[in-house]
Amino acid sequence: MNPHTAPMRANAQETVCPRMLIVGNWKMNGAMADVEDLASLAVAAGAAPRVEVVVCPPYTLLCMAGHHGLKTGAQDCHQELSGSYTGSVSAPIIKAAGAEYVLVGHSERRSRLAETDGDVRAKAVAAGAAGLIPIVCVGETSAERAAGRTQEVVTRQVRALTGALPRDPILAYEPVWAIGTGRRPTNAEVADTLAFIRSLAGADTGGRGAARLLYGGSVTCENASDLLMVEGVDGLLIGGASLPISRFAAVVAQAHRCSLLGCPATADSNAVIAD
Numbered sequence: 001m002n003p004h005t006a007p008m009r010a011n012a013q014e015t016v017c018p019r020m021l022i023v024g025n026w027k028m029n030g031a032m033a034d035v036e037d038l039a040s041l042a043v044a045a046g047a048a049p050r051v052e053v054v055v056c057p058p059y060t061l062l063c064m065a066g067h068h069g070l071k072t073g074a075q076d077c078h079q080e081l082s083g084s085y086t087g088s089v090s091a092p093i094i095k096a097a098g099a100e101y102v103l104v105g106h107s108e109r110r111s112r113l114a115e116t117d118g119d120v121r122a123k124a125v126a127a128g129a130a131g132l133i134p135i136v137c138v139g140e141t142s143a144e145r146a147a148g149r150t151q152e153v154v155t156r157q158v159r160a161l162t163g164a165l166p167r168d169p170i171l172a173y174e175p176v177w178a179i180g181t182g183r184r185p186t187n188a189e190v191a192d193t194l195a196f197i198r199s200l201a202g203a204d205t206g207g208r209g210a211a212r213l214l215y216g217g218s219v220t221c222e223n224a225s226d227l228l229m230v231e232g233v234d235g236l237l238i239g240g241a242s243l244p245i246s247r248f249a250a251v252v253a254q255a256h257r258c259s260l261l262g263c264p265a266t267a268d269s270n271a272v273i274a275d
C-alpha cells in the first residue's frame with residue numbers, strides 16, 4: 001500500500017477514547033541522574049492527561065523511578081514466581097518494587113537469549129499471577145519480512161499466548177529490523193500489521209476484551225506524531241528516544257496532542273475518556 005494512503009485515526013463517531021500508552025524502555029541504560037530527571041517527566045505527564053506514561057528502567061532503578069508518581073514497568077521477568085534462579089527477578093519481586101507493568105518477549109531477549117514462544121507465554125502467565133500487566137512484544141526479523149512471512153510470524157507469536165493474557169491484552173508490534181536501526185515500516189505497513197494483530201488478538205481471546213496495540217522500533221521525537229496518527233496505534237514502545245528524559249517528555253507531549261486530535265471528546269462534552 002502506498003504510505004500516503006495509510007488509514008489515519010478516525011476523528012468522529014466513537015465516544016470512548018482510551019488514553020494513549022507511551023512506554024519508555026531504557027534497556028541496559030540509565031543512571032541515578034536520569035531517575036532524578038523523571039521529576040520533569042512527571043510534570044510533562046501531568047500536562048498530558050490523555051496519555052498514560054510508563055517508565056521501564058533497569059531493575060536496580062525500579063523502586064526509585066516510582067518515587068516521582070510515574071507508573072513503572074520492568075523489562076523482563078522470570079517465568080517462575082520464586083525459586084533457585086540465581087540472578088533472575090520474579091514477577092512478585094517486580095510487583096513489590098512498585099511496578100505495574102512488565103515487558104515480555106522483547107526481540108532482544110528472543111534472539112540473543114533464545115527465549116521461545118513458550119517462555120514468553122510462561123512469563124506472561126507469571127506476570128498476570130503476580131498482578132502485573134504484561135506488555136508482550138511481537139514482530140518479524142528482516143529475513144522473515146523479506147520472505148513475506150510477517151503475518152505468519154506474528155500469528156505464531158500471538159497464538160502462543162492464547163489463554164495467557166488478561167482480558168484487555170497489551171501487545172507491542174516491534175519489527176525486529178526496525179529496533180535501534182533508524183528504519184521503520186511505512187504507516188500503511190504499521191496499520192496493516194496492527195489490524196492483523198488486532199484480529200488475531202480478538203480471536204484468540206474469544207473477543208472478550210479490546211487489545212491495546214503499541215508500535216515500537218526507531219520511534220523518535222521527529223516521527224512520533226506521524227506514527228501516533230496511524231489507525232490502530234494505541235501508543236508507542238520507545239527505546240532510544242526514552243533517554244534523555246527531555247526527548248521522552250517531548251514524545252509524551254506529542255501523544256497528548258495526537259490524542260486530542262483523534263478523539264471527539266474534545267468537541268463532545270458527552271464523550272467518555274477511559275483509563
Ligand code: PGA
Binds near residue numbers: 239
Ligand atoms: P528503539 O527500541 O526505539 O531504540 O528502536 C525500541 C525497543 O527496543 O523497544
